[in-house]
Amino acid sequence: MIRPYEPRDKKRVLAILVDAFEEDPYFCRTTPLAVGMGHREAIERMLTADIDYEYSVHGRIDVACDNAAEDAPALGVALWDTPDATPGRVDQVSTAGERARIFGRNSETVMRRSRIEDSFQPRFPHWYLFVLAVGPAAQGRGVGTALLNHGLKRAGDEAIYLEATTPKSARLYERLGFVPLGRLPLFGSAGPNELAMWKAPRLKAPRDGERTPTEPSAD
Amino acid sequence: MIRPYEPRDKKRVLAILVDAFEEDPYFCRTTPLAVGMGHREAIERMLTADIDYEYSVHGRIDVACDNAAEDAPALGVALWDTPDATPGRVDQVSTAGERARIFGRNSETVMRRSRIEDSFQPRFPHWYLFVLAVGPAAQGRGVGTALLNHGLKRAGDEAIYLEATTPKSARLYERLGFVPLGRLPLFGSAGPNELAMWKAPRLKAPRDGERTPTEPSAD
Numbered sequence: 001m002i003r004p005y006e007p008r009d010k011k012r013v014l015a016i017l018v019d020a021f022e023e024d025p026y027f028c029r030t031t032p033l034a035v036g037m038g039h040r041e042a043i044e045r046m047l048t049a050d051i052d053y054e055y056s057v058h059g060r061i062d063v064a065c066d067n068a069a070e071d072a073p074a075l076g077v078a079l080w081d082t083p084d085a086t087p088g089r090v091d092q093v094s095t096a097g098e099r100a101r102i103f104g105r106n107s108e109t110v111m112r113r114s115r116i117e118d119s120f121q122p123r124f125p126h127w128y129l130f131v132l133a134v135g136p137a138a139q140g141r142g143v144g145t146a147l148l149n150h151g152l153k154r155a156g157d158e159a160i161y162l163e164a165t166t167p168k169s170a171r172l173y174e175r176l177g178f179v180p181l182g183r184l185p186l187f188g189s190a191g192p193n194e195l196a197m198w199k200a201p202r203l204k205a206p207r208d209g210e211r212t213p214t215e216p217s218a219d
Numbered sequence: 220m221i222r223p224y225e226p227r228d229k230k231r232v233l234a235i236l237v238d239a240f241e242e243d244p245y246f247c248r249t250t251p252l253a254v255g256m257g258h259r260e261a262i263e264r265m266l267t268a269d270i271d272y273e274y275s276v277h278g279r280i281d282v283a284c285d286n287a288a289e290d291a292p293a294l295g296v297a298l299w300d301t302p303d304a305t306p307g308r309v310d311q312v313s314t315a316g317e318r319a320r321i322f323g324r325n326s327e328t329v330m331r332r333s334r335i336e337d338s339f340q341p342r343f344p345h346w347y348l349f350v351l352a353v354g355p356a357a358q359g360r361g362v363g364t365a366l367l368n369h370g371l372k373r374a375g376d377e378a379i380y381l382e383a384t385t386p387k388s389a390r391l392y393e394r395l396g397f398v399p400l401g402r403l404p405l406f407g408s409a410g411p412n413e414l415a416m417w418k419a420p421r422l423k424a425p426r427d428g429e430r431t432p433t434e435p436s437a438d
Binding site for chain 2: 120
């Protein structure tokens with residue numbers, strides 16, 4: 001079953017995420033810029049800030065469990081931004097303090113890269129799957145698929161954007177109706193780079209109250 | 220047959236474009252900002268600048284004719300930006316003079332709107348079909364489809380972005396493999412607004428010399 005994240009899930013959810021994302025290209029490019037701490041610690045602190053200040057407040061955190069019991073441990077987790085979020089805006093503001101503590105003199109570089117990555121998200125309303133991870137003990141049991149289907153169902157007719165980090169996950173997303181947009185920049189580091197993918201919205205005829213883009217400044 | 224635009228096509232090509240785009244939402248929203256001239260004249264001057272300073276120099280202009288004879292008149296035309304172009308950059312610089320003459324005190328507003336519209340183009344490499352038009356006498360003869368297929372074939376495995384202005388054209392593009400991204404903003408005017416659409420690239424494995432995004436500033 002899939003249920004919303006609760007504070008008691010935190011330790012377990014973080015363990016799953018840190019294990020899963022230790023080799024994630026995004027984190028591998030970013031954590032060398034952390035000051036005075038190792039790769040895993042930097043990942044954990046970044047993810048903690050993401051959960052505490054962004055996703056548990058403004059986004060959606062889905063947790064997969066075996067059953068509804070209070071003490072059923074999290075088997076997998078997915079972090080989503082909603083279509084109302086301007087890519088990166090919430091993240092940049094709410095996690096600024098912790099980012100400064102982790103990256104010190106490199107904060108500016110991390111911010112700039114993050115803004116560039118965000119700029120590759122289409123400017124049309126969409127859900128953004130930031131991360132999806134399944135704990136080692138629960139792999140091969142369809143937990144990832146269940147988390148994904150939960151997100152697809154909630155998105156309904158709305159678009160979804162995500163970055164596939166492996167050819168295998170890209171093929172899975174393709175089977176679910178995603179199409180490639182292109183590859184993200186590598187920022188000078190070695191590949192592989194993420195493949196940005198899009199699940200198209202089903203749009204009704206215009207002018208009936210659907211979400212349309214607002215008219216922000218172009219800059 | 221489809222062949223590249225030549226200067227001798229200009230009068231005919233402009234006539235086709237102006238007729239076709241007299242009711243185009245983009246031009247209908249923009250031309251009221253022209254100073255001291257009517258709707259058709261403003262469209263014609265904007266398109267002339269687009270052809271002279273942008274598409275005949277930096278883009279691709281495809282012309283459809285009945286045969287290869289020197290005097291075979293243009294039946295339809297398509298204007299494309301190449302994947303090397305940064306959306307709007309060429310246009311903004313090269314047509315600045317003429318835009319200032321057409322829009323006078325409103326130039327700034329037109330520039331701003333144009334930058335916003337450009338910002339909805341995905342930041343991944345793609346061909347952009349700016350306009351495709353078929354003259355009244357040639358309609359119903361498959362000229363539009365021939366122009367489109369020519370562009371699709373040239374694009375090969377590369378992505379294509381376009382804005383469908385009618386539900387009918389959106390359905391046609393969908394049959395050709397395009398998916399919706401979303402609707403463009405209306406800038407306060409009445410609808411319908413254009414539907415932005417995307418034909419996904421076929422990407423080879425990374426790191427074999429394919430086009431990847433450069434790393435521009437996020438702003």
